Amino acid sequence: MKKFSIILLFAGLLAACVTINIYFPAAEAQKVADEIIDDVWQIKDGEQTKSPKAISEESSETTDNAPAAD
Amino acid sequence: MKKTIMQYALYLMTFLTVSLAYAAPNLEINTPAINAVKDSMQSRHNALAPHYQSGAIGLTNNGFISVRDAKALPLKDRQGINALVSDENSDRKKLYKEIAVANGHPEWESSIQESFAGRWIDKAKSGWYYQDASGWKQK
Numbered sequence: 075m076k077k078f079s080i081i082l083l084f085a086g087l088l089a090a091c092v093t094i095n096i097y098f099p100a101a102e103a104q105k106v107a108d109e110i111i112d113d114v115w116q117i118k119d120g121e122q123t124k125s126p127k128a129i130s131e132e133s134s135e136t137t138d139n140a141p142a143a144d
Numbered sequence: 145m146k147k148t149i150m151q152y153a154l155y156l157m158t159f160l161t162v163s164l165a166y167a168a169p170n171l172e173i174n175t176p177a178i179n180a181v182k183d184s185m186q187s188r189h190n191a192l193a194p195h196y197q198s199g200a201i202g203l204t205n206n207g208f209i210s211v212r213d214a215k216a217l218p219l220k221d222r223q224g225i226n227a228l229v230s231d232e233n234s235d236r237k238k239l240y241k242e243i244a245v246a247n248g249h250p251e252w253e254s255s256i257q258e259s260f261a262g263r264w265i266d267k268a269k270s271g272w273y274y275q276d277a278s279g280w281k282q283k
Binding site: 077080081084085087088098099100102103104105106107108109110111112113114115116117 | 149152153156157170171173178182185186189239243249252255256259260262263264267
């Protein structure tokens with residue numbers, strides 16, 4: 075019985091491991107897509123296409139700087 | 145009996161170690177096949193760019209491009225546009241497939257295609273057309 079549970083444990087670990095292995099790395103795929111699209115469309119760093127997060131960060135920065143601008 | 149169980153355990157541990165080594169998160173995109181497709185697409189982009197801008201072609205929601213409004217094309221370009229679009233699409237298909245294959249998971253092709261579909265649209269310049277569930281939209 076004890077041996078059987080050891081086998082079960084290993085089988086469980088194995089299954090978990092296989093799951094990790096076949097899991098599609100979505101975030102990594104997006105990064106790779108960005109890289110390739112920038113190359114194909116020849117988008118330079120900083121030009122165009124900021125992620126929504128970058129845009130909101132930038133706009134809040136602009137607001138902070140606004141009083142200093144005049 | 146005991147020996148058999150120990151043997152199994154050993155096999156499993158070996159497999160576990162090997163699998164963990166393979167679970168590295170980086171996707172490989174630097175292969176000759178991928179670079180060749182990229183170069184081909186890059187050199188085609190100059191021909192496509194004005195047509196994205198005019199709305200003659202648009203980005204589809206599945207990672208390809210399609211002719212959207214042939215009337216937006218100058219007469220001289222109308223003849224060649226279908227070939228241009230289908231060349232681009234076959235390169236895109238090849239790109240998705242080669243990335244999947246380069247990473248040892250040919251079955252990832254459609255997931256990779258999906259990832260790209262969203263990113264092409266996000267990175268499109270303003271004025272370009274893209275497709276969503278309800279039809280063509282302009283950025």
